[in-house]
Amino acid sequence: MKIISLINQKGGVGKTTLALHLTTAFHHHGYNTMLLDLDPQSSASEWYDSRGDEFPPVRSIQPARLDKTIDQAREIDTDLIVLDTAPHTEVTALAAARLADLVIIPCQPKIMDLRAMRRTADLIRLVKAPAFVVLNGVPHQGTVADEAAESIETDLGLGVAPVRLGYRVAYDRSLIAGQTAQELEPQGKAAQEIEALYMWACQHVNMLAQKGAENGQQILARA
Numbered sequence: 001m002k003i004i005s006l007i008n009q010k011g012g013v014g015k016t017t018l019a020l021h022l023t024t025a026f027h028h029h030g031y032n033t034m035l036l037d038l039d040p041q042s043s044a045s046e047w048y049d050s051r052g053d054e055f056p057p058v059r060s061i062q063p064a065r066l067d068k069t070i071d072q073a074r075e076i077d078t079d080l081i082v083l084d085t086a087p088h089t090e091v092t093a094l095a096a097a098r099l100a101d102l103v104i105i106p107c108q109p110k111i112m113d114l115r116a117m118r119r120t121a122d123l124i125r126l127v128k129a130p131a132f133v134v135l136n137g138v139p140h141q142g143t144v145a146d147e148a149a150e151s152i153e154t155d156l157g158l159g160v161a162p163v164r165l166g167y168r169v170a171y172d173r174s175l176i177a178g179q180t181a182q183e184l185e186p187q188g189k190a191a192q193e194i195e196a197l198y199m200w201a202c203q204h205v206n207m208l209a210q211k212g213a214e215n216g217q218q219i220l221a222r223a
């Protein structure tokens, strides 16, 4: 069983958006997935309430219940757990980072977000977690994302994923309806970005792009 944690000490950067989209993408590719919502604001759990579908399951839990809940998930053959964390909670973020096979740090290429990244970078360094920044809400034009990526790599020493998510209304709109962008607009740009992020994440947690694919039938995901 693998664990992917979404962490950033700043709010509003896309942790819940990416957590829901990734969990659902793994579900659609045949994996037993579960999202554990560690944020008292419960945005991910509210999405689940409005979804009208049992899958992928989203459980709102207290940080103190994290280890026990992970043990229980392992017992029911869960393939992947996604941890959605709250901002401004170092203890929970540390626990989520320690448990993770992959930490994804969503960050918007804006000066306020970049300045706020130092706390998250320090926390990742402390636990030596395998972590990558995913630039989110990237404007359709201009070089701001390239500049942000360079600054994150050189000033903060964090890796930046090659996949970027643009600023697209499909992300917000789909979540309001208890869906994801891939479900709302399967042919849309947001859906393509999420598929690329999914493939990239599969590679980093060493999972096949499709569960149950035999050798030769399906190659390991290539980002």
Ligand SMILES: Nc1ncnc2c1ncn2[C@@H]1O[C@H](COP(=O)(O)OP(=O)(O)O)[C@@H](O)[C@H]1O
Pocket: 008, 010, 011, 012, 013, 014, 015, 016, 017, 018, 043, 136, 137, 138, 165, 166, 167, 168, 169, 171, 172, 173, 175
């Ligand atoms: N790439 C994007 N394009 C447009 N809106 C986005 C994008 N990513 C996130 N959002 C929106 O920004 C808001 C904050 O995102 P959220 O995932 O809740 O952040 P966090 O969990 O880090 O606080 C939400 O309304 C969400 O739908």
Ligand SMILES: [Mg+2]
Pocket: 015, 016, 017, 039, 043, 085
């Ligand atoms: Mg959130």
